[in-house]
Amino acid sequence: PKNKGYNLWLQYETVNNVALKKHYQNRIQGLMPLGDSQTIQYAYKELELALSAMLDKAFISVDNTKNLNNLVVFGSKSNLTKEFLKALPNEFHKINDEGFIIKAVSVKGKNHILITGKTDVGVLYGVFRFLRVIQMHRSIENLSMIDSPAIQVRTLNHWDNLDRTVERGYAGSSIWDWHRLPDYIDSRYIDYARANASVGINGTVLTNVNANALILTDQYLEKVEALSNVFRPFGIKVYLTARFSAPIEIGGLETADPYNEDVKNWWANKAKAIYERIPDFGGFLVKANSEGQPGPQNYNRNHVDGANMLANALKPFGGIVMWRAFVYSEHDVTDRAKQAYSEFVPYDGQFKDNVLVQVKNGAIDFQPREPFHPMFGAMPKTPLMMEFQITQEYLGFSTHTVFLPKLYEEVLQSDTYAQGKGSTVAKVIDGSLSDVKLTGMAGVSNIGSDINWTGNVFLQANWYGFGRLAWNPNTSSKTIADEWLRLTFSNNNNFVDALTTMLIESREAVVNYMTPLGLHHIMGTGHHYGPGPWVSNLSRPEWNPVYYHKADEHGIGFNRTHSGSNAVEQYEPKVANMFNDVNSCPGEFLLWFHHVPWDYKLKNGETLWNGIALKYQEGVNQVKNMISIWDKMKPYVDEERFNNVKMLLSIQFKEAKWWRDACLLYFQQFSKMPLPKTVDKTE
Numbered sequence: 001p002k003n004k005g006y007n008l009w010l011q012y013e014t015v016n017n018v019a020l021k022k023h024y025q026n027r028i029q030g031l032m033p034l035g036d037s038q039t040i041q042y043a044y045k046e047l048e049l050a051l052s053a054m055l056d057k058a059f060i061s062v063d064n065t066k067n068l069n070n071l072v073v074f075g076s077k078s079n080l081t082k083e084f085l086k087a088l089p090n091e092f093h094k095i096n097d098e099g100f101i102i103k104a105v106s107v108k109g110k111n112h113i114l115i116t117g118k119t120d121v122g123v124l125y126g127v128f129r130f131l132r133v134i135q136m137h138r139s140i141e142n143l144s145m146i147d148s149p150a151i152q153v154r155t156l157n158h159w160d161n162l163d164r165t166v167e168r169g170y171a172g173s174s175i176w177d178w179h180r181l182p183d184y185i186d187s188r189y190i191d192y193a194r195a196n197a198s199v200g201i202n203g204t205v206l207t208n209v210n211a212n213a214l215i216l217t218d219q220y221l222e223k224v225e226a227l228s229n230v231f232r233p234f235g236i237k238v239y240l241t242a243r244f245s246a247p248i249e250i251g252g253l254e255t256a257d258p259y260n261e262d263v264k265n266w267w268a269n270k271a272k273a274i275y276e277r278i279p280d281f282g283g284f285l286v287k288a289n290s291e292g293q294p295g296p297q298n299y300n301r302n303h304v305d306g307a308n309m310l311a312n313a314l315k316p317f318g319g320i321v322m323w324r325a326f327v328y329s330e331h332d333v334t335d336r337a338k339q340a341y342s343e344f345v346p347y348d349g350q351f352k353d354n355v356l357v358q359v360k361n362g363a364i365d366f367q368p369r370e371p372f373h374p375m376f377g378a379m380p381k382t383p384l385m386m387e388f389q390i391t392q393e394y395l396g397f398s399t400h401t402v403f404l405p406k407l408y409e410e411v412l413q414s415d416t417y418a419q420g421k422g423s424t425v426a427k428v429i430d431g432s433l434s435d436v437k438l439t440g441m442a443g444v445s446n447i448g449s450d451i452n453w454t455g456n457v458f459l460q461a462n463w464y465g466f467g468r469l470a471w472n473p474n475t476s477s478k479t480i481a482d483e484w485l486r487l488t489f490s491n492n493n494n495f496v497d498a499l500t501t502m503l504i505e506s507r508e509a510v511v512n513y514m515t516p517l518g519l520h521h522i523m524g525t526g527h528h529y530g531p532g533p534w535v536s537n538l539s540r541p542e543w544n545p546v547y548y549h550k551a552d553e554h555g556i557g558f559n560r561t562h563s564g565s566n567a568v569e570q571y572e573p574k575v576a577n578m579f580n581d582v583n584s585c586p587g588e589f590l591l592w593f594h595h596v597p598w599d600y601k602l603k604n605g606e607t608l609w610n611g612i613a614l615k616y617q618e619g620v621n622q623v624k625n626m627i628s629i630w631d632k633m634k635p636y637v638d639e640e641r642f643n644n645v646k647m648l649l650s651i652q653f654k655e656a657k658w659w660r661d662a663c664l665l666y667f668q669q670f671s672k673m674p675l676p677k678t679v680d681k682t683e
């Protein structure tokens with residue numbers, strides 16, 4: 001399709017610089033695929049599509065080098081001829097099974113570009129990386145790139161229901177057309193796989209964690225099988241969510257107790273049936289005993305009992321269990337932030353080796369800003385998998401432009417101090433900190449049936465950036481913004497520089513106009529869009545915003561210090577002490593950890609009340625600034641995408657003011673203090 005929104009970061013625009021185009025044309029005379037797997041065929045198709053569009057030239061495919069010069073030769077190690085192997089004396093041991101090598105080589109006196117790896121999927125990743133070099137208008141002289149993913153399981157989590165509604169989805173309906181599967185293969189499935197492979201995403205959990213057991217029946221497994229056949233050549237494994245009570249609901253058993261022999265057998269047989277259809281099935285993602293979902297605790301068993309029972313069923317086939325740590329119960333509500341840690345950390349070391357515990361980035365729930373989850377670093381004997389949210393619940397849905405790689409980076413670079421200074425969350429996740437064998441990162445997808453996939457074209461960057469960070473969790477958000485802008489829109493430096501700044505700032509803007517200084521969870525309840533700090537009437541205390549901000553005439557904020565809920569204690573002493581002391585607690589987490597009087601003096605000399613008000617205003621100003629930057633970008637962007645962003649930014653501006661006015665008006669009844677002059681409620 002020609003729609004630019006649809007084409008994501010795979011635009012393959014013609015190179016307009018004549019000299020540069022000549023350089024590419026000279027260095028690329030033909031394509032030589034090695035091997036004939038479907039993966040290599042797709043790699044070939046991608047090269048042909050991209051190069052002919054970018055270089056304005058048709059490409060010949062050759063099956064040997066003959067006397068030709070300047071071929072792009074691509075295939076896995078086992079398909080390389082001796083000469084090509086000889087050209088890489090020292091490279092293969094530097095990559096893992098999914099890694100790639102891109103190298104300018106000279107063979108029989110001729111120059112070629114070799115793209116290889118240990119597997120065909122590694123080659124495909126290399127092909128996408130090679131194309132990115134050209135998309136970014138970089139030289140392909142003397143290429144030498146070697147790279148491998150640092151994390152093994154790199155998945156999207158679709159919260160997609162079987163009726164095609166999407167929980168927390170803001171970009172249309174589910175792209176999985178269950179009704180017409182397995183026989184109808186929408187070409188969108190292939191483009192979805194291309195996009196994921198291009199950033200190294202290698203797994204997809206097709207279904208909502210609030211699971212429907214029907215997905216595990218033959219009727220649906222046939223459809224899942226069809227999707228897995230589409231995704232396999234792109235290196236993407238399919239996973240499903242497993243509803244813990246499925247043995248009752250679709251298996252006719254009376255219990256789902258993980259200690260019950262019939263239950264164990266039921267899951268073992270179910271696993272076998274799945275693997276007969278899908279030999280490389282990835283495994284199960286499970287939300288248990290959380291927000292009403294069934295789980296082992298219904299039978300007085302614990303998370304280890306539940307996870308290990310499923311792990312045993314999958315083990316013979318090489319599957320894994322991703323067991324979520326997003327749990328909070330109605331029984332202990334003094335501080336919801338403490339619950340996951342206390343339910344999981346005591347079991348460190350007891351999970352089977354094919355279990356990953358999947359932990360959200362923060363202890364509450366995908367807020368605009370949260371301190372890193374205290375479980376990271378606290379379970380050295382258990383593989384912990386990161387769960388980020390790409391879709392924007394609590395973040396203005398797909399209406400507000402927020403560049404999330406900035407948030408991801410902040411979390412990944414946080415120091416847990418678990419093994420002393422430098423024990424970043426990234427090192428927990430990539431397994432290097434305590435030498436765990438299995439590693440993973442999940443992103444809750446923001447993809448739907450909207451023509452541009454994510455509703456707001458800017459939010460494609462969050463999908464892209466998630467993939468890049470899952471490949472290498474130490475990638476900087478600035479690099480990601482720069483790349484994504486060049487691939488998606490334009491290589492013009494004026495454009496790229498201005499918009500990189502805008503994207504990076506967009507994260508702080510949303511924090512400022514929604515939840516500055518450590519405020520959190522004050523969105524309207526249920527939908528989580530728009531302000532709702534006044535809500536206090538929901539049946540469970542921890543569903544009410546007032547539970548989180550605790551504003552009263554004395555001040556505002558959640559006391560999680562030693563004198564309060566003592567949640568700080570779940571962090572390493574170094575971190576705990578920093579958060580515990582109001583003087584050393586970073587300003588952005590002040591009200592996360594402290595209940596502070598309205599006239600408390602902030603580090604910048606302002607009273608707390610003024611400080612809050614000024615932050616809300618700053619957020620509004622930042623959105624205004626985003627609008628003025630975008631308006632200047634008209635010459636670089638096609639009309640459709642330009643207008644998409646422009647209209648959404650103006651809604652965001654209106655709503656940033658709504659947030660500011662609603663929150664300040666509400667909190668002012670407690671502070672009883674006037675607004676600083678620069679808070680401009682007239683604009």
Ligand code: GCW
Pocket residue numbers: 159167168209210287291326365366393
């Ligand atoms: O953030 C909350 C959402 C729920 C979601 C839950 C979870 C899928 O409001 O919609 O359920 O988190 O992550 O399980």
